[in-house]
Amino acid sequence: MIQNNPELIKSIRDQFAHVDNCPFQGERIFFENAGGALTLKAAVETSSKFAAIPDNQGRDNPAAHALVATINKAKADMAVLMNATSGQFFAGESGTELLFRMIRTACVNAPKGAKVIGSSIEHPASRSAARRWADIAGLDYINVPHDDATGLVSAADYTALMTPDVAVATILHASPVTGMGMDVAAISEAIRAVAPDCLIIVDGIQHAAHGQMDLEAYNVDGYAISPYKMFSRHGYGIAWISDKLSAMPHDMLIDAPATGWEFGTRDTGAYATLSDVVNYFDWLGGEVSDETEPRKRIEAAGRAIHAYETYLTNTMINGTGNLPGLRDMDHVTILAGADNGAREGLVSIVVKGMASPDVVTALNKQGIRTHTRKADHYSRNVLDPLGLPDCIRISLCHYNTEGEIAQLLGALKKMGDSA
Known part of the structure; x- marks a missing residue:
């Protein structure tokens, strides 16, 4: 310890x-x-290294191939860090921007007359997106009140307002105001007990630095983090989305791959610093345990x-x-x-x-x-x-x-x- x-x-x-x-x-x-x-000092060094490389991904030259391999490794490393056995990771402008994109896609693909549910404890990143796109898509927004005294919202709080026609749900993993962590797995289970096909999107931005993430256990469809709050740097966000959300119609270029979610050329150095973060967690785990598997x-x-x-x-x-x-x-x-x-x-x-x-x-x-x-x-x-x-x-x-x-x-x- x-x-x-x-x-x-x-x-x-x-x-x-x-x-x-x-x-x-x-x-x-x-x-x-x-x-x-x-x-992390390693992330600073990595950022500097990749900032000096003029090449882009997707070309037929050794540098481009190395950049693609770096990005693929970072995504694989993130899958280990967050225990993701399916779905995909992609980068965006920020964690907030990625929450808006995921929630927008979920809402515009929801059945007419469906509902969106979220809680009053949420950061405006998810709450604003859910309310805005529920209104645009003609969906009812259901607010789950949090407990003012404890700064928490529980699975039981969600259950009390759940109905089978809830198509989109948002969950805050940890509050940047109270510092309290929510039981995402329990809340997700409560939602799916009533609306099994609901798309569930989680704001993990505040939680990411403070304990392990386990997407396999959460059974959700989207999870966003801001790497500058997890020992990397500013300038980008990272999202994971399920195969179900990946395949839904979303903002994309004409004739682009149907499950592609990134716009334009991403910063390879940003991705590379994620590997530095995962390496750090791996190192620390070796210092506090005898475990050998990453x-x-x-x-x-x-x-x-x-x-x-x-x-x-x-x-x-x-x-x-x-x-x-x-x-x-x-x-x-x-x-x-x-x-x-x-x-x-x-x-x-x-x-x-x-x-x-x-x-x-x-x-x-x-x-x-x-x-x-x-x-x-x-x-x-x-x-x-x-x-x-x-x-x-x-x-x-x-x-x-x-x-x-x-x-x-x-x-x-x-x-x-x-x-």
Whole structure:
């Protein structure tokens, strides 16, 4: 395991760029991982390597053949990472753009008079797409309310509103506001128990860095991630779609292959960095287990990441050494409760008597990077029901340390002492 293993933690941190130092600010602690995780040094090197290559895929020359092989390897590596035994992976502009494309295709191919179901906890990436395309396609949109106190939506919540005429469903894997992970497999099973042929599309963007993905277990038709939130880089998104969704009529060039979903020439370097990410998970799995098979090592890495991040968030909430935790600070309120087993590496708080942007600024001056979530089009679905104009999001990853948590707690404690 990662906890209580300083040598392993050092080895982990050594593989990431700017782990404790910002090129614009200097020394800093990075608790803004939900906004974009740190980048693997290997991914930086790979990006630079492929950026210098002038050739394109699809030509008859050695460079083009090598580029195609690189992309194919990345897709095969992603299949191992996400346990996909069928379907296809493809790249797009961003995770949000890919969610729109998948949901649009599902909605316009749905039977007239059918329904689309989704939940109020969802990020607007999926929620906006579902509501827009349900309206255009003449479908009824069904909203599943989440539990405000826990920041969760459950399989039972979906079941309560499911009917056999639901043709499209969307699920959020983890919330970037509450940090809570949903039980995708259970929700998918509940949907299919009532509407077996429903097309189910999952927003996995926030979840991807925090634990293993298992498409075989989820039994869904679409899953999107944003690689910059999974140790790669900005500029593209990755989607997996089932064979069923692949074959449906969709935006494509005239006379192009019927199951092709990519537009134009993709960045080979972007794909190549995915192999770097998979290699990293594989390496970590070998460090925390005796497994020899790649998928088993990746599963072990996911369990270790989840366990360590749970330890770090519990330390933040309960305290460490002589520092009180967030739950014991009278001036701090924890969103979604202090004791919530669904939490994935993220704690959102409000500080009594201080606007959240002011707290973020004060922390930043001490070299502690966090983020304000405002009740805007991104987060009002979570914050408005709680009567909050904003909150402070503290998001960590498995390369963060208990010492960094202690510095954060010390800074937040002083805010209460000076109040």
